[in-house]
Amino acid sequence: MNDFTPTERTKVRRLPQRGSYDRAVVYDILDEGFVCQVGFVAEGRPVVIPTAYGRDGDQLFLHGARASRMLKALRDGAEVCVTVTLVDGLVLARSAFHHSINYRSVVVFGRARVVEAEEEKARALLAFTEHVVPGRWAEVREPTRQELDATLVLALPLAEASAKVRTGPPVDDEEDYALAVWAGVLPLRVSVGEAVPDPRLPEGVGMSDCLARFDPASRRARPA
């Protein structure tokens, strides 16, 4: 798996030690996020829209209804910038100025392509479902031809991308380390609450296996 080549747009300039062009690092972050932010230009002005996504190898899939403004803007091959950001902790320094956040983020640049072939479209829908809860695809009703037709799927090649990662304790000014102020990191993570069954769930339908073993922080695309 070859790594990314930094480009004018993906090269991390501010604090370059936080940058990574390692494909495994980038893909781990993409696989852990639930929502990406899609940036595009509409009438010369920036628009950013949060949306679900899925990854299939070196492609990122986006989808939505055919009428959506974002997909209309992107379907003609317009430039797009997609980011995924995971917040890992609050970095509490001794000074207000040095407070920070531990995070992992990915930025992807490129042009999306409309997925037309029914087979690839079905693979994209599998990627969306498995991205959220691995193993879910095998439990649910597969998409019908009508559902596939109603969905616009875009594929963005994972060719121009980079990650930016901050970890570790605060970095304070040398003279501040003597202050009697608690400093350190408050880790944050995504945790799962108790499942809320659908009010219309028929009696006797038990919790699914893939949900019982679900861990939001270690989901990997596991195509059936």
Place this chain on the structure above:
Amino acid sequence: MNDFTPTERTKVRRLPQRGSYDRAVVYDILDEGFVCQVGFVAEGRPVVIPTAYGRDGDQLFLHGARASRMLKALRDGAEVCVTVTLVDGLVLARSAFHHSINYRSVVVFGRARVVEAEEEKARALLAFTEHVVPGRWAEVREPTRQELDATLVLALPLAEASAKVRTGPPVDDEEDYALAVWAGVLPLRVSVGEAVPDPRLPEGVGMSDCLARFDPASRRARPA
């Protein structure tokens, strides 16, 4: 507190019942997020950058080093689009097609202004710190004049904004409700792990009050 007037850009067109122009709804989402996504146009192409932020009344503050690419692009009053997205749960339907995510998101459009006055800059740094952990500002060393000078602060008026919110169970096709597939919502929330003290923390410095009572989901800007 008057609500937002939907504009060409903020009007929620796809699933309009999910849209809200209620200022309190928008501000609650902004106050709960840790990182926003800043979209701008650079050389005609979209760029999205995750960054920390703070809110002070009807203004959103962004900040960074003077050399940062994003702040350079925005300081001249370029159009910006800022989003904050909170993921509240996974919506597990009986069909792959109807899987969804419960979320709350905000989009803000506008042009940022450089904050020059030292007093307003100090207020912005207070807003950043209190946004992350309410009560923290009073515990830490305040910024020096040099630190204020090194920081570029931008203020974005909260004038053109809207929220989009999905809640509740899956919406399945009528005939799918009979399927023996577990369906419902898996709630997600941000939880706090055990605090990691800075390796250089002097002995005897106890946990701070504001961290001991910290709850990531109910932080409100509480200026000192």
